[in-house]
Amino acid sequence: MKTLPPALAAHYALGSTTLAYALRIQRNDSYVFGFTSADQDVTFDGTVYKSEQGLNISSLEMNSGFSVDNLELSTLDDGTLFSRVDVLGGLWRNAKFSISRYNYAALEDGFEVIMVGTLGEVTLGNGMVKVELRGLQQFFQQPVGAVVSATCRARLGDSLCKVDLNPITKVCRVGSVIDKQTIVEDFNPMPDGYFENGVLVFVGGACDWMRAVVKTHSSNTFVLQLPLVVQPAVGDYFVVTAGCKKRYLEDCIGKFNNGLNFQGEPHVPGIDKITATVGRRGTSSSSGGS
DSSP states (O other), X not given: OOOOOHHHHHHHHTSSOOEEEEEXXXXXXXXXXXXXXXXXXXXETTEEEBSTTOOEEEEEEOOSSSSOOEEEEXXXXXXXXXXXXXHHXXXXXXXXXXXXXXXXXXXXXXXXXXXXXXXXXXXXXSSEEEEEEEEGGGGGGSOOSOOOOSSOXXXXXXXXXXXXXXXXXXXXXXXXXXXXXXXXXXXXXXXXXXXXXXXXXXXXXXXXXXXXXXXXXXXXXEEESSOOSSOOXXXXXXXXXXXXXXXXXXXXXXXXXXXXXXXXXXXXXXXXXXXXXOOOOSOOOOOOXX
């Protein structure tokens, strides 16, 4: 059960309150941002909550069951904080947040945490940013359990797969750039196809922290599944992990020597074979005369 700070609980009981909301976001690159709906900045537990963005919280739904809490907030921004590159590059996706309520006329009353979760969709407008906030109940909406599949259901390197990612992760350097979707590496060549379906993350430069999935890898040329938001520069570094196409013989055994941890059923007959009608024998018989 949640316990309110006594002074804040007493302020609630007055009926006429001076309350404000504070939003704390920890982005995927570990940077922390604070926003407040009050007209003055406030510092609490080492986080500075800025008032200049004009935080506006609306459509807040708090549920006692397992349905997902729903919240949409909007804030003013000139593109310096919620830049198009950072938003489309995924830096704000699934960032952690917490929303608190406090008495802006008496900060010593303390903060009440009313919701925690992760960011959903971020929508950029003309000087306005809208952010979807998802409560922790969102995780209860995910499928639980496994289904039969011919390919592996594990993710390369997770607790089921158990492949050590360190030996198959390489630091590479951009040697030339064809376009936002095609780059040539000149620092750490590997066999063709080695990084296909692998994850590539840029380190530094204009594409810092941007992630992409490798579509094809041939002759040190990486073609990405989707174009990057901005074009990388020659000399930029990126970290890329070997890709896995989740096949039993070609990947799990042949590429990673990890057949014992394969999380699929490659030899189970497919639905076409299971539902096929039984064919007749191919023998022929001759009929005699009457």
